[in-house]
Amino acid sequence: xxxxxxxxxxxxxxxxxxxxxxxxxxxxxxxxxxxxxxxxxxxxxxxxxxxxxxxxxxxxxxxxxxxxxxxxxxxxxxxxxxxxxxxxxxxxxxxxxxxxxxxxxxxxxxxxxxxxxxxxxxxxxxxxxxxxxxxxxxxxxxxxxxxxxxxxxxxxxxxxxxxxxxxxxxxxxxxxxxxxxxxxxxxxxxxxxxxxxxxxxxxxxxxxxxxxxxxxxxxxxxxxxxxxxxxxxxxxxxxxxxxxxxxxxxxxxxxxxxxxxxxxxxxxxxxxxxxxxxxx
Numbered sequence: 001x002x003x004x005x006x007x008x009x010x011x012x013x014x015x016x017x018x019x020x021x022x023x024x025x026x027x028x029x030x031x032x033x034x035x036x037x038x039x040x041x042x043x044x045x046x047x048x049x050x051x052x053x054x055x056x057x058x059x060x061x062x063x064x065x066x067x068x069x070x071x072x073x074x075x076x077x078x079x080x081x082x083x084x085x086x087x088x089x090x091x092x093x094x095x096x097x098x099x100x101x102x103x104x105x106x107x108x109x110x111x112x113x114x115x116x117x118x119x120x121x122x123x124x125x126x127x128x129x130x131x132x133x134x135x136x137x138x139x140x141x142x143x144x145x146x147x148x149x150x151x152x153x154x155x156x157x158x159x160x161x162x163x164x165x166x167x168x169x170x171x172x173x174x175x176x177x178x179x180x181x182x183x184x185x186x187x188x189x190x191x192x193x194x195x196x197x198x199x200x201x202x203x204x205x206x207x208x209x210x211x212x213x214x215x216x217x218x219x220x221x222x223x224x225x226x227x228x229x230x231x232x233x234x235x236x237x238x239x240x241x242x243x244x245x246x247x248x249x250x251x252x253x254x255x256x257x258x259x260x261x262x263x264x265x266x267x268x269x270x271x272x273x274x275x276x277x278x279x280x
Contacts, residue, residue: 021067033117040124048252092191135204150227205234217246
C-alpha cells in the first residue's frame with residue numbers, strides 16, 4: 001500500500017498565527033477516517049517517533065494528521081526547534097483550542113476524508129485539550145488519551161511562587177533536553193482562570209458521550225497513573241490500558257533514529273488502531 005506524506009502544510013489561523021501540520025494517508029479511492037494528533041507541553045509534531053506512529057496508523061486505513069500548536073515555540077521555518085520563545089511565552093489554552101478548530105476545519109473538508117468519522121489523539125497536555133475539544137465538537141466521534149493529564153490547574157504554581165509570577169509577569173521552566181529557559185507570561189494563568197469552567201478536563205470527561213481510549217504507563221514521571229484512573233472513572237465510555245513499566249513517551253526519545261517504534265509505543269499504536277477501527 002502506497003502511503004502519501006505531506007510535510008509542513010501551512011494552516012492559516014488569523015486568530016492566533018499560522019502553524020504547520022503533516023498529513024499521512026494511504027492512496028485509495030475510499031473516504032478515510034480523519035485522525036488528528038495533538039502534541040503535549042514542550043512538544044512538537046516531529047518529536048521522537050511520532051512520524052513512525054503516523055505511518056503505522058495511516059497503513060491501517062486512516063488519514064492521520066499531526067500539527068504544531070501555533071504558540072508552541074517552533075516556527076514555520078524551523079518546526080523542530082524552540083526558535084520563538086516569545087510565542088511560547090504567549091501561549092495559552094484558548095489559543096490551543098482555536099488552533100485545534102483551525103486544523104479540523106482545514107482537513108475535514110478534503111475529498112479524501114469521511115467527515116462523519118473524526119477522532120482525536122492527544123499526548124500529555126495535548127490529551128487534556130483533546131478531551132475538551134472532543135466534548136465541545138460534535139464532529140469528533142472518538143478520542144484517545146496517551147499519558148493524558150486530568151487537571152490543568154494543579155500544574156500551576158501556588159502561594160509565593162504564584163505571587164512572584166504575577167509580580168514579575170514571567171516564569172521560566174527549563175527544557176531538560178535543550179537547556180533552554182522557556183518563559184510563560186502571567187497571561188497563561190489569567191486565561192486559565194478566566195475560562196476555568198471550560199478548561200475543566202474532569203467536566204468534559206464526565207459529560208463526554210463518546211468512546212475514549214486511555215493509555216498510561218506505570219513509570220511515567222510527568223503524569224502519574226492515578227490521572228488515568230480518574231479519567232476512566234469520569235468518562236462513561238472509556239477503556240483503560242495500563243502498560244507496566246512504560247514511561248511518559250512510551251519509550252521514545254528525541255531524536256529517534258531507529259526504523260521501528262519502541263515496544264511500548266508500538267503496543268500503544270496497535271491498541272489505538274484496534275480502538276479506532278471498532279469505534280469509528
